[in-house]
Amino acid sequence: MRFDWNWQFAFEILPRLLRATVNTLIAAGVGYALAMVLGLIFALALRSPWRLPRTLLREVLEFIRSTPLVVQIFFIFYVGPQVGITLSPWVAGMIAIGLHYSAYLAEVYRAGIEAVPRGQWEACRALNMTTRDSYFRIVLPQALPHAIPGMGNYLVGIFKDTPMLSVIGVTELMQAANSIGSETYRFLEPYTLVGVIFLALSLPTAGLVRLGERRLRRKLGL
Amino acid sequence: MWEFLQTYGLRLVDGALVTCAQFALATLVACSAALVAGLGRLSALWPLRTLATLYIEIFRGTSLLVQLYWIFFVLPLFGVSLPKFEAGFLSVGLNVGAYGAEIVRGAITAVPRGQWEAGYALSMSPARRMRRIILPQALVLMLPPWGNLLIELLKGTALVALIAVPDLMFVAKQINGATFRSAEAFGAALLIYYLLARLLVTPAMRGLERVMARRLGRA
């Protein structure tokens, strides 16, 4: 048991890890895109005037938020084929991530929408605008700056959750490190490099999110 | 489903108990780490501040799974070899502790300036002032965000199954592997996690909030 960092080995495995990083980014990106769309649908549905679907949806979203993503991933991956939908690990993983995070984004969107002053809704009604136009042209654009910090945090979060996909065999970054580890019996360099790559990606992303929020506010004249 | 629970219910409960143990121990680790790091960030001594910031940024910036694997597989190379159970709750605790440190720091800075000054005027030492005046008030402020964080902690414990700690998810995986009744196995696991979160963690936190508020004369 000794501390023995091998630089040459580290440089050897780096290309493989970087290739896997691309996979990680794709998985995070697609998962997040899915979460953004689904989250908006859920947020709007939560404002529906019918009580039963609204309460039901709220309970389901609470359930999704309160249970571990990794178990949800297993559930979708294994149960899918059993009800006749064959899913590749990639697709199952991205659906699970998208669904899980859509529950969080729905909350973020909801808070953003509720931050828009009621007077805006009344002005829309005074101009006889349809509900759809009111949302998409007036309210949602104003809700966006409020939602950006939350959306940014979850983007960073999704990206850090992608290693969970390794448990169903998705060849992302963590899986690559695992493979290298079991092939070469060296874990120090792979896992450390994985940590460094994560830091290198998540810290700037968090900074970009803060920057994006400031610019969006200015552009929208708020 | 009913028959499934009759056959495998006991094993699931065993797993759930391990999960609860992991949860409790990880919470202890997280609270301690959060307190130390949160105070560290506010320290006047720059080495302490730097250490605290490093800890927080590293553990927040990397994935829990990566940390878990690092502690279990890599730390032995430095001479620190932890059995899987300990490695499990230590990783989860340290990870959540980094997020908790920010909550602690935020709550302490939210205590009104006047409280600090009153303690100073009464010639209290900084340590006593922190312990008797500031922290109790900060505690009430940090309870709501801690509530959410503890749910995240509960979810995080599921990952220790990946280093073969026999918790709820591990048992569910085993049952799935043996019977291929995935919907029942993972569905039951999800349900138990949900019940633990909704019926144990959330009410406990709310109860704690009430107790603290009453003690501070705010209820």
Added chain:
Amino acid sequence: MDLSAYPLELPESDRPMVRFMNVTKSYGALVVLDNLNLDIQRGEMVSVIGPSGSGKTTVLRMLMTLETINGGVIYIDGKPLTHMVRNGRLVPADEAHLRRMRASIGMCFQHFNLFPHMTALQNCMEGPVQVLGLTKAEARARAEELLTMVGMIDKKDQHPSRLSGGQQQRVAIARALAMRPRIMLFDEVTSALDPEVIGEVTEVIRRLVAEHDLTMLMVTHQMGFARDISDRICFFYKGKIEEQAPPEQFFTNPQRERTQQFLRAVKDAD
């Protein structure tokens, strides 16, 4: 609510622009409008005054369908607003009916409610383009004409955050007029303004009254202004009309005790 007593449509001979018929509005146990009967004739300018909680703002909000009705019927130009005719009977209006009727009514708010992410010009174009279906060019021409009328044409490309309260309210008036309503509602449009800019808004309204035959309903605390331009003053108290009369008569010779009390209190506050 028994609607059989209400006509499906008002007869030609008795068709004010706005008619409140036995209108009641309550929030739970609190009754805000109590069996209100009010007519407003075509082209009339009516000022509604009264203490807070008297229900005056609620009257406007119900006309703009921002609030639902609990009793009675409101008619616009002879046709029911809050209800619609189905199978020869009056039933509560659905959204489609409300949208049709709402097209005749425009409203200006105490806090302007301009869209902050759009310029003054875009604010005024939004309704005509999205709701009335005008082309961008047509809407722009109309918006520019109205902004000129309210004296805001040189600020047409500014966002609301760059405009003073008085300027924003003038843009809000232009925005409402761009929809070519037949009825204009003004809900305490000067109450949120600094005193020095109240004049620029009242000036615009004054010109509107003089140059157009819009039917207007205005809730206000500006007694002098109301006296100058109104055809009629309506004094509300606890959800009912306590007294109404042409301004000269109302201010110089109030009949009712409460009216006199109110006018005294307002004068003292000046």
